[in-house]
Amino acid sequence: MQIVINNSERDPVAVIKYRPAIDGLRAVAVLSVFIFHLNNKWMPGGFVGVDVFFAVSGFLITSIIYGECLQHQFSLAKFYQRRIARIFPAFLTVAFATLVTAFFAYIPQDFASCGISFAAAAFSVANLKYMLQGNYFTISPDAYPFLHYWSLSVEEQFYMIFPLAILLLHRFARRALVPILSLFLIISLAASVLLTQSRPVWAFYLLPTRGWELLAGALLAIVSSSVDRNVRARLWDALALAGLAMIFTSVFVIREGAGFPGWIAMLPVLGSILVIGPNSGSNGIVEGLLARPVMVFIGKFSYSLYLWHWPVFSFVDYTWYEASDWQRLSLKVGLSVVAAITCYKLIENPSRKFLNQPTKRALAFTALPIMLAVFAAVGLQIRNTYYLNCTGTSAADGGIVIGAKRTAGSIMLIGDSNGSMYGTALRKLSDDLQYKLTVLSVTGGDTLPSSNGKHDKLWLDSLAAVRNGKPTLVVFVCNWTNKLSTDKSRLRVAIKALSPHTRQIVMMTTPPVGISREAIRNGAKPPFFEDAKLRNKRLEMNRFVESLRSGKVTVLDVESLFHSRDGGIRWKDDKNCFLYQDCEHLSYYGAMLVMPDLRRAIKSKNLIAQPYKAEALEESQRYTQDKQSQMGQWFPV
Numbered sequence: 308m309q310i311v312i313n314n315s316e317r318d319p320v321a322v323i324k325y326r327p328a329i330d331g332l333r334a335v336a337v338l339s340v341f342i343f344h345l346n347n348k349w350m351p352g353g354f355v356g357v358d359v360f361f362a363v364s365g366f367l368i369t370s371i372i373y374g375e376c377l378q379h380q381f382s383l384a385k386f387y388q389r390r391i392a393r394i395f396p397a398f399l400t401v402a403f404a405t406l407v408t409a410f411f412a413y414i415p416q417d418f419a420s421c422g423i424s425f426a427a428a429a430f431s432v433a434n435l436k437y438m439l440q441g442n443y444f445t446i447s448p449d450a451y452p453f454l455h456y457w458s459l460s461v462e463e464q465f466y467m468i469f470p471l472a473i474l475l476l477h478r479f480a481r482r483a484l485v486p487i488l489s490l491f492l493i494i495s496l497a498a499s500v501l502l503t504q505s506r507p508v509w510a511f512y513l514l515p516t517r518g519w520e521l522l523a524g525a526l527l528a529i530v531s532s533s534v535d536r537n538v539r540a541r542l543w544d545a546l547a548l549a550g551l552a553m554i555f556t557s558v559f560v561i562r563e564g565a566g567f568p569g570w571i572a573m574l575p576v577l578g579s580i581l582v583i584g585p586n587s588g589s590n591g592i593v594e595g596l597l598a599r600p601v602m603v604f605i606g607k608f609s610y611s612l613y614l615w616h617w618p619v620f621s622f623v624d625y626t627w628y629e630a631s632d633w634q635r636l637s638l639k640v641g642l643s644v645v646a647a648i649t650c651y652k653l654i655e656n657p658s659r660k661f662l663n664q665p666t667k668r669a670l671a672f673t674a675l676p677i678m679l680a681v682f683a684a685v686g687l688q689i690r691n692t693y694y695l696n697c698t699g700t701s702a703a704d705g706g707i708v709i710g711a712k713r714t715a716g717s718i719m720l721i722g723d724s725n726g727s728m729y730g731t732a733l734r735k736l737s738d739d740l741q742y743k744l745t746v747l748s749v750t751g752g753d754t755l756p757s758s759n760g761k762h763d764k765l766w767l768d769s770l771a772a773v774r775n776g777k778p779t780l781v782v783f784v785c786n787w788t789n790k791l792s793t794d795k796s797r798l799r800v801a802i803k804a805l806s807p808h809t810r811q812i813v814m815m816t817t818p819p820v821g822i823s824r825e826a827i828r829n830g831a832k833p834p835f836f837e838d839a840k841l842r843n844k845r846l847e848m849n850r851f852v853e854s855l856r857s858g859k860v861t862v863l864d865v866e867s868l869f870h871s872r873d874g875g876i877r878w879k880d881d882k883n884c885f886l887y888q889d890c891e892h893l894s895y896y897g898a899m900l901v902m903p904d905l906r907r908a909i910k911s912k913n914l915i916a917q918p919y920k921a922e923a924l925e926e927s928q929r930y931t932q933d934k935q936s937q938m939g940q941w942f943p944v
Contacts, residue, residue, distance in 0.1 A: 331597025332582055332607025336360045337609035339558045341616055341643070345938035346637060352561030355575040357458050358520055358568075359554060362579035364462060364812035365524025373529050378475040384668065386470050391671045392662035397655040398459065399616040399678060402428055405452050406686075408618070412626050414695040415731055415895040416888045417450040421628065422689025424453035429682040431463035438512035449625040449824060457512055464514045473525075488526055495519035495708055497571075503569035510568055517568070520576050527580050543584055547593035550581025567629045615650060616643040623624045626825040635828075661929045693895075695720075695730030703768045703851070706747040709734055716779035717743040719809070721769045724750040724892060726784040732898035733782065736905065747772055749885065754783075755790055756804065766801070780909065781809045785818050786891065787848045795851055806859050811912050813861045814847040815901060818869045821887030822878045834875025838867050861908045868900045 322509045336359035343353025375381035402425060409421040422644045427436035439588040487680040499516035502509055510516045561567065582593060596602075605612070610908030619642045623635050662671045697706055706719075720726055720733055737744040747863065748754070771780055783805070789796055805812055819842070822835040837845075846866075853862045869886065871877040879885050886897035893901075 313820045323929050326594075326598075326873075327603045328594045328597035329367065329583070330609075331599065331602035332359065332363055332579065332606070334602045334605035335554065335597070335610040336363070337613050338605065340613065343558075344617065344620055345639060347563065350558050351563070352558045354563060355554075355557045355572070358557075358572055359579045360458070361462070361517065361520035361614065362524040362576050363583065365521035366464070366528045366580075366583055367524075367530035368469075369473070370474070371781075372473050373411055373477070376474065381470075381474060383474070384672075388668045388671050389663060390466060391675050392659045394463075395675055395678075396658035396662070397611055397614055397650055399682065400650060400654050401611075401618065402682065405618040406689075407772065408622055409452060412622050414885060414888060415449070416728070417625075417893075419690045419692070419694030420450060420684040421452065422693065424456070425860070426683040426686030426690070428456040428460070429686065430452050431460045433457045434464075434512040434514070434614040438509055438669070449628075452621040452783070454621075455613065455617040457862045459836035461512075461514050461517050462521070465518055466925045467522075469525070473739050485529060486528065488522055488529070491517045492522040492526065499568050499572065500570055503540065503566065507567070507569075520572070523576050523580055524583070524868055528581060528604075531584070541604055544591040544593070546581045546584055547591055550578040550584075551593050553578030553595075554582065564934060580674040598942070608647050608655075611650040612643065612647035615646040616761075619643045624828060625824065627925070628827050632828075688828075693731060694727070695734060695748075696724070696727040697747055697749045697752075699749060699752065699765060699768075702747050702749055702752075704766055705772055706745045706898065709744040709746075710737060711743060713737075713741050714742040717739040717745065717776065718780045718782060719745045719773055719776060720748050720783040721754045721773070721777040721783045721785070722748040723752050723754060723786060723790070724748070725786045726754070726782070728892045728894075729782065729784060729898045730814070730890065732902050733896050735899070736902050741911070745776060746779065748784070753790065754785065754801075756800045758794050758796055758800070770804055775809075778809050779811070781805055781812045782815075783812055784815045787852050791851070795848075798855065799850070802855060802860060811861060811909075812859060813905065813908060814852055814855075815863045815865055817845050818851055818865050818893060819876050820845070821869075821890050822876055822894075823838065824885070824891050833878075834873045835878060836869065836875055861912070863901065863904050863908065865901050865904075869897070 309527075336356040338352060339353040339356035339359070341353075342350040342358070347353070372381060372386065407420060408426050409418050413421065424433065424436060427433045433453060437451075437454060437457050473484075476487060480487065495515055495521040499510050499519065502513075502516050503511075513804070553574050557578065561571055561574065582597075616639075620639050623638045627635055629637070659668060691707075695707055695709075700709060716735055718731060718733060727746070727750055730746050731750065733746075734744055736742075747769045749765055753763045754765050754769050756762050756766050756770075783801070786797075802812060820837045822831065849864070851867070853864060856862050869877045878887060880896060880900070884896040885894055886900070887895045888897075
């Protein structure tokens with residue numbers, strides 16, 4: 308979230324009078340978010356700082372647009388030049404720094420996730436990416452350093468259409484401007500309330516359900532230009548005090564969860580509107596409090612602080628998950644503040660002044676799309692390199708193929724996310740054996756036939772790929788506990804259908820449920836033990852999978868690889884690399900522990916058509932010599 312006009316600077320392009328209190332309100336907003344992310348118990352509703360920012364942003368930007376329209380001086384080109392100058396230098400700097408740090412700190416799967424998030428942020432669709440991924444309040448925070456870019460995407464989407472709408476309405480329907488904007492606000496608010504009840508995640512992330520917050524500020528900017536000044540003086544203090552009370556009530560009373568945004572989001576938004584007020588600046592109590600030097604100072608670099616704080620928090624939690632709360636807290640605060648002030652002084656403020664010059668318009672409009680295109684391409688390449696996972700569409704097209712011209716043999720990987728977690732490790736194995744690899748596994752997919760004959764399309768596409776490709780080896784991995792819970796016979800049917808089209812089927816049992824970094828940060832100490840009920844269900848299903856062994860079917864029991872000497876769950880290796888991506892999925896390093904057994908199985912079945920390096924087959928820790936493992940030694944994950 309951000310305010311486009313740097314109200315804290317006397318910018319020659321600004322057409323509204325500078326109010327230090329606006330910077331103070333920005334400080335309230337960013338500190339609310341900052342404290343909430345430090346510890347949500349301290350300020351449970353601190354995330355509403357985003358809503359405050361939305362309202363303030365709508366007010367400031369509309370003040371400029373409407374003021375220039377009244378003077379017949381508004382230019383879309385000039386508006387977007389200001390937008391580029393204000394937002395993107397710091398935006399791209401922090402994004403690039405985040406991606407580089409993620410390369411060193413994260414396991415490959417999480418680095419891959421950063422890549423696609425990086426691309427989504429560059430295209431201003433991060434909100435849509437996270438909407439499809441899950442609840443803001445429940446996804447693993449330390450592995451998503453771009454999560455906070457969702458609010459930037461909402462604003463960018465809003466300002467792609469809003470300035471032109473204001474320009475057209477002012478020119479052709481000036482008298483209807485306020486009624487039309489009010490109608491859109493009501494529609495957006497109603498959509499937010501209704502969608503919060505049925506799809507709260509969508510309501511949280513989507514522009515149509517968040518736009519009313521920006522429109523509230525926009526309407527205030529338009530209406531306040533005609534409010535009587537005497538009325539302002541008489542009511543200002545009471546309104547502003549009430550608004551500030553509403554904001555502070557919000558940050559302590561509102562709770563995260565499925566009920567937000569809904570009606571309750573009106574509390575911080577309306578509070579922000581009342582604090583800003585139809586006012587050109589006054590000597591009221593609230594105005595004086597917010598205009599204090601320390602508040603203004605924080606408000607000036609609030610955008611940089613917002614950009615930096617979340618990736619810093621994520622990396623500190625991810626890397627130093629075994630450190631004490633106060634050690635991590637000190638690192639978070641210190642690094643965030645230093646990075647934010649440095650970014651504001653060296654990047655945000657100088658580049659804004661430089662790119663706002665009329666002679667630099669062509670540079671801004673040329674450089675930005677090139678940089679965004681490059682960043683997006685880099686992000687997508689990272690995603691495709693460090694995590695191999697199909698979509699339903701790509702599975703129908705034959706999957707992801709690596710080493711298409713190799714003739715020594717071929718492997719096809721089919722399954723769900725438990726299959727995809729082996730994708731990158733299988734690519735290394737395929738490279739060593741000079742095998743062609745085809746990945747058909749789909750996260751969330753069901754690659755098993757149905758007992759009633761109504762098969763999922765993914766199963767049909769996977770079977771067709773195996774039938775057409777005649778692979779040397781099919782690696783078939785699913786979360787067996789979930790996939791077979793209602794009908795075990797589905798796996799027998801799948802094996803019978805696949806067997807005629809491949810020389811060997813290899814299945815892996817489901818590994819123990821792992822431990823998360825969050826649990827360790829919250830005080831969990833080794834040895835870690837799996838919940839007894841979950842363990843019994845998992846082992847029961849694994850025994851069933853093992854019972855399907857035959858001359859054509861190999862089952863690799865991975866259980867012993869993920870137990871430590873004390874009988875607990877083995878959660879990191881000798882190089883301090885985390886063996887789990889999350890509680891139910893192995894990391895690249897965990898998956899690599901299974902590869903020596905798979906190599907031996909391939910060798911024992913005489914599936915290798917050419918010589919290979921013997922040391923590569925027997926060395927279970929070979930992967931620690933590659934680039935990612937070196938990163939793991941320097942930055943324990």
